[in-house]
Amino acid sequence: MNLSNIIKDKKTGDPILHDLRELRLKYELPVGRVSRFFQGLEEGKILATRCRKCGARYFPPQSWCSECGSQEVEWFEPDPHGYLSTFTVINVKPKSFNTFKDYVVGIAELPKDELKVLAWVMEEPSKIRVGAKVRVGVVKREDGLSYGIFPED
Amino acid sequence: MERKVGIVGYGITKFGRRTDASLSELSWEAGAEAMRSAGIEGKEVKGLVVSNVGMWSSEELPAVVVGEALGVRNVPTLRVEAACASGSSAIHTAYDMIASGRADIVLALGVEKMHEVDTETAVELIGRAGNYMWEYEFFGLTFPGYYALHQTAYMKKYDSKEEDFALVSVKNHGYAQYNPYAQFRNPVTLEEVMKSKYVAWPVKLLDSSPITDGAAAVVLASSRVAKELTDTPVWITGLGVANGTSNLSRRRSFTSLEASVEAARTAYASANVDQSAPWKHIDVATVHDCFTVAEVMAYEDLNFAARGEGVKLLREGQTQVGGRIPVNLDGGLKAKGHPIGATGVAMAVEVSKQLLRKAEKGRQADIRNGRALTHNVGGTGHYAYVTIYEV
Ligand SMILES: [Zn+2]
Numbered sequence: 001m002n003l004s005n006i007i008k009d010k011k012t013g014d015p016i017l018h019d020l021r022e023l024r025l026k027y028e029l030p031v032g033r034v035s036r037f038f039q040g041l042e043e044g045k046i047l048a049t050r051c052r053k054c055g056a057r058y059f060p061p062q063s064w065c066s067e068c069g070s071q072e073v074e075w076f077e078p079d080p081h082g083y084l085s086t087f088t089v090i091n092v093k094p095k096s097f098n099t100f101k102d103y104v105v106g107i108a109e110l111p112k113d114e115l116k117v118l119a120w121v122m123e124e125p126s127k128i129r130v131g132a133k134v135r136v137g138v139v140k141r142e143d144g145l146s147y148g149i150f151p152e153d
Numbered sequence: 154m155e156r157k158v159g160i161v162g163y164g165i166t167k168f169g170r171r172t173d174a175s176l177s178e179l180s181w182e183a184g185a186e187a188m189r190s191a192g193i194e195g196k197e198v199k200g201l202v203v204s205n206v207g208m209w210s211s212e213e214l215p216a217v218v219v220g221e222a223l224g225v226r227n228v229p230t231l232r233v234e235a236a237c238a239s240g241s242s243a244i245h246t247a248y249d250m251i252a253s254g255r256a257d258i259v260l261a262l263g264v265e266k267m268h269e270v271d272t273e274t275a276v277e278l279i280g281r282a283g284n285y286m287w288e289y290e291f292f293g294l295t296f297p298g299y300y301a302l303h304q305t306a307y308m309k310k311y312d313s314k315e316e317d318f319a320l321v322s323v324k325n326h327g328y329a330q331y332n333p334y335a336q337f338r339n340p341v342t343l344e345e346v347m348k349s350k351y352v353a354w355p356v357k358l359l360d361s362s363p364i365t366d367g368a369a370a371v372v373l374a375s376s377r378v379a380k381e382l383t384d385t386p387v388w389i390t391g392l393g394v395a396n397g398t399s400n401l402s403r404r405r406s407f408t409s410l411e412a413s414v415e416a417a418r419t420a421y422a423s424a425n426v427d428q429s430a431p432w433k434h435i436d437v438a439t440v441h442d443c444f445t446v447a448e449v450m451a452y453e454d455l456n457f458a459a460r461g462e463g464v465k466l467l468r469e470g471q472t473q474v475g476g477r478i479p480v481n482l483d484g485g486l487k488a489k490g491h492p493i494g495a496t497g498v499a500m501a502v503e504v505s506k507q508l509l510r511k512a513e514k515g516r517q518a519d520i521r522n523g524r525a526l527t528h529n530v531g532g533t534g535h536y537a538y539v540t541i542y543e544v
């Protein structure tokens with residue numbers, strides 16, 4: 001360690017030790033218990049789970065029931081039609097989304113199955129209204145298959 | 154039966170871009186001041202609870218660093234995390250250690266050192282604080298984005314405008330000019346807030362709390378020890394805590410934080426505060442204004458105003474000194490700054506100063522009932538802590 005590793009903070013001018021030990025983090029996320037969801041995307045469907053014992057429904061899908069403790073849950077395709085509860089435009093993006101243009105994140109309420117889905121809204125922000133009719137569907141994004149919220153007439 | 158617990162000393166650092174001090178040095182600034190004001194030394198502290206969210210700072214075991222810095226040795230020591238409400242979780246944990254009879258003097262210290270990484274990295278790390286895979290990994294939500302979803306829903310439901318929320322920023326910057334510990338001591342105009350750039354429409358830069366370094370500490374003691382140490386303890390008389398779902402898509406409402414409502418209900422009940430008109434019993438409050446919409450929702454979740462009337466309460470000046478209930482006279486998270494793990498402890502320092510009539514000129518509330526409230530939210534209602542203090 002020597003003085004050459006000490007730099008000045010760009011705003012305050014305070015001396016800062018420039019860290020030589022860099023750490024990169026990339027997580028490996030287990031998805032085995034919800035892999036049916038990803039197969040569903042390939043089939044063009046957004047799938048959720050439902051408890052066979054008490055009927056509680058889950059989106060995002062999960063393999064157990066938080067309400068009654070049962071592990072007997074089944075996959076089903078919710079009615080994809082609903083309306084937009086709220087939305088925002090992400091203007092200042094995190095570093096790992098820097099390659100994307102400003103994107104719209106919204107929450108669609110699917111009243112028939114009493115579920116909500118958070119996803120990108122595939123529409124120009126100026127045309128989006130809270131309460132508008134929407135449907136959820138599969139989206140092919142530059143970073144892979146995903147799902148989104150689409151306007152409906 | 155639970156034993157009574159009070160604050161007998163407090164300390165706080167200047168908030169801001171504190172590149173002049175390390176996490177250990179900031180902790181020492183706040184902690185040493187707290188112990189000095191309580192008239193105790195490190196060896197008299199019998200429990201140490203440190204709130205720190207970390208990730209952006211290099212120390213992995215901050216509680217141990219704090220103990221070493223303050224000469225606190227061989228006592229129960231732990232770090233707690235409840236996102237932006239970590240500071241309140243430290244105070245509640247310290248309270249439990251004393252109330253249960255395990256210790257007579259406990260130090261609760263919150264510290265955050267966010268400027269050890271660049272701004273982009275800090276934005277990324279805060280944005281990951283929802284449900285990681287289903288919200289961040291897939292859709293890149295940011296922290297302002299979470300609150301923007303609430304503001305959009307609120308604006309639609311109650312027909313309010315971006316200008317209405319901007320008034321929170323104007324009020325809080327207005328008071329921060331009298332707070333020597335605040336990060337931003339410049340008043341701002343409505344026009345300046347409205348002209349600031351969008352970070353997550355409809356949330357703008359001047360609707361948002363900044364990235365902050367800072368520390369705050371309180372010494373808590375049992376009633377017997379508190380009365381030996383000071384003539385003016387600040388008693389904790391009400392505590393309420395609740396949690397919300399990780400996934401925002403599993404929330405019932407986007408115009409309210411259910412966890413805040415629940416935490417307030419419990420806190421009011423334990424302190425015998427009128428649930429429907431709490432302002433009759435409370436002289437001053439700090440509420441969690443990480444974004445301006447958060448302060449407006451807090452007015453309603455805490456029953457300071459009826460549903461949909463938070464904006465009106467603000468516009469009428471009812472949350473300024475002399476109004477129904479003055480809120481965030483220290484500048485709030487918006488202008489005082491928001492060192493995440495330190496914020497809840499800084500709120501306790503602030504209401505202690507208010508109740509002891511020690512707030513700086515220009516920002517002292519009228520103390521009539523001798524009762525104050527802190528409201529501290531973690532994430533977007535992922536955690537909520539409400540605490541009531543009395544002299
Ligand atoms: Zn069930």
